[in-house]
Amino acid sequence: MSVPRKKLSGGQRAVLAAPYLWIVVFFLAPMALIAKISLSHPAETRPPYEPTFSIDDGLAGVLAKARTLGFDAYRALADDRLYLDSYLTSLLIAGVSTAIMLMIAYPFALTMARAPRRLRSLLIGLAVAPFWTSFLIRVYAWIALLKDEGLINHALMALHIIDAPLSIYATNGAVVIGIVYSYLPFMLLPLYSALERQDPALREAAADLGASPLQVFWRVTLPLSRPGVIAGCLLVFIPAVGEFVIPDLLGGSETLMIGRTLWNDFFANRDWPAASAAAIILLALLIGPLLVAERARLRAEEEPS
Amino acid sequence: MRFARSLVLLLGFAFLYGPILILAAMSFNASKLVTVWGGFSTKWYVALLDDAATLNAAKISLSVAALSAAIATLLGLAAAVALARFGGFRTRGLFFGAVHAPLVLPEVVLGLALLSAFVAFGFERGFVTLVIAHATFTMCFTSVVLLAALRGLDPSQEEAAMDLGATPMRAFALVVLPAIAPSLASAFLLAFTLSLDDLVIASFTTGPGATTLPMRIYSQVRLGVTPEVNAISTLLLAFVGIILAISALALNRPARDLA
């Protein structure tokens, strides 16, 4: 459907101008800038990359400098095992975490959606409330639980289930646990709203037509909740790939996730072009899921009024 | 069946709240060891009072959160009004996409981009750049909340006000604002807590002299689990918990509408 173009009135322009300018200056321009920096060479100057463009150079100056742009940073990333491993580990950890989260969140959301009506909003409210509390602190809380001398090992040994402490802390497994825990509310909310909306009469109709409870679930409940499953998975997978705090606090030194590698390149190595190229590649990796998420949201929010 | 459901709920909530509650309990542990209960004590809280750096970081975090949330709410409101009410203006698609893109953008990417821009613009990094960065990344959340509120509003309410002689501005102030007031409050709270909680973007965009509480906690956490960090964390959790409870009661609606 073609959107009819419209001329805006003066007042409308004034309302639009503030957020528009802000977004252009503080979002679109910065994004364009890192795309540009990723094509530059590292330098010892401040800002630590070359060439820098400035309006004083004039068009000729900019063009001359533009010739010195290059894909060195990208070539270096392609050669560097560190980055390749980071990308693969990030996708793997995010994928495994998303799958585990779905398996935990689905029965949880289903139980809440089928709870007595007056309890439902209280339950889902409690389930997403941790989202409001500090992410950092929630990740930190797991250190005390997962450490070799932490509470979980302590409890398991006291119960004589294990003899020696399990090494969970500082492994990829700990990162997965941290992601599952931190992002669970994001998975719960779309699942819950998809499940809560389902008309109970549909299940009754299926049962009436001879479906067993298991068949009702597989043939009716699960297919109908698909939009919720997709939304939930995207909502947790995308940020999990670029996660920094969780691998940094719970992961070991060998846990290479792209967010952390990028952070180190930036703060420790001061290699801005490499970090920018890593960010651009991260976006490229996520572009598929991002577009799917964007489409889903557009469909939900841009319904023709 | 009933039993199975209760068990699922019990396990689910234990998983969600267990670690937080254990952390809070540990902050009252006189012993420095996680696995040893050395008796109830508030000494870690008392120690906090002498920690000037942490108190200062808390002050900065609260100011940044309040200021950036106010800016993000106003910008988000303007963006939502434009998207919900101005029809299909030129470059609307670009605007819609750009406003909401930070929702799904990895924080490291946004932080890096903002820092590069601040350096390129020649902005001295510190409190101001921190506020700008937080307003930018929380604006998409406020816009989503307010856009949903405006879409949920019957447009004929505004038309009725204009039909009865109110100018478009007055119709907005007299009819739309009261109707979306709860959503304005949730949008502000959302932006406030997101800003208060942010570590990654703050680390990129702040400068010396403007260390936020999450940055301070992070630097201490890297040194290991300490009872002092447990105490700050518990205070922060309690603070957000109280805000949540008050807003849930005041708005007289379930907390999920705020999310």
Added chain:
Amino acid sequence: MPLLSVEHASKRFGAVVALDDVSLTVDSGEFFALLGPSGCGKTTLMRLVAGFETPDSGRVTLAGQDLAGAPPHRRPVNMMFQSYALFPHLNVFDNIAFGLRRQGASRVAIQSRVAELLDIVQMQNLGARRIEQLSGGQRQRVALARALAPGPSLLLLDEPLAALDRKLREEMQFQLKDIQRRLKTSFVIVTHDQDEALALADRIAVMRAGKIEQIGSPPEIYERPASRFVAGFVGATNMIEGFVARDDGGWFVAPFGRLKRADCALRDGARAALSLRPEQIVVARDGEGVPGVVEDIAFRGETTQLRIGVAARQALRVSCTNGNRFSLGEPVRLMIAPDAGVLFAEAE
């Protein structure tokens, strides 16, 4: 001079033509209805008058004054919205006073005007109620009072009774008519309900696909529909396809027999359609007329609807007051007067 005049108004939304060269006038004190199926453009036309849409071409004038460029808040026209659009954060009194406050009326003037309107809509003492405490019928009346409060010269009503159940709707029809007669304000009502239009309006404009098909008084519209569409949309009808025979006076040749016509201006052999209202057909056990068989009987209280099979796969709906005398399968005769119904030429 008419109060409201719409001249050659057209409006498109993208590829959709909402209004196509529409002209009409509404007189002072008149109760005018815009009737048509959903999507026919009647709501767009109303919003054009209120100022919420601007015409692509054409003119809207009120008491001789061109309304082009006047925003809704400067038009002396008020609208009652289909959803009522009552302000949920204001009570009944403040809702009704909203327009008066915009006019800058004094406290005293507002007090007495709101009291007067509460009186008109029979909601005395309910001024302090919150909107959510009101029943559907009460909300409808508050919406009416609110739109009337600023004293508009023209009141627009968008499906004002659509949200009410049938009993309440019929009761409110009388009230609405009564209020309009007392205030002598012009009312323009948009409705898709032909019964409502017929019962309320002095004149009706029947619309279809952005065009006005016919403007006329309710009896004119019902008895002399200008097109097949009007005949089919307003009231129930039997639409019979056939052709004209001009031998020995005028005849309409239907699949089930020849019907004598009094009003035939069409040429011999022309394809035509005859619209016959169910009550224009007289059914009898015997005598002259079209033979048929009773296929169905539906008792409707004051009337009985019969379905009479007259030819293979063709049946006529007949409405009569004594339908109970017949039984299923009974052979009957249908008498159709030469001046009953309306004959429409068919496109060849």
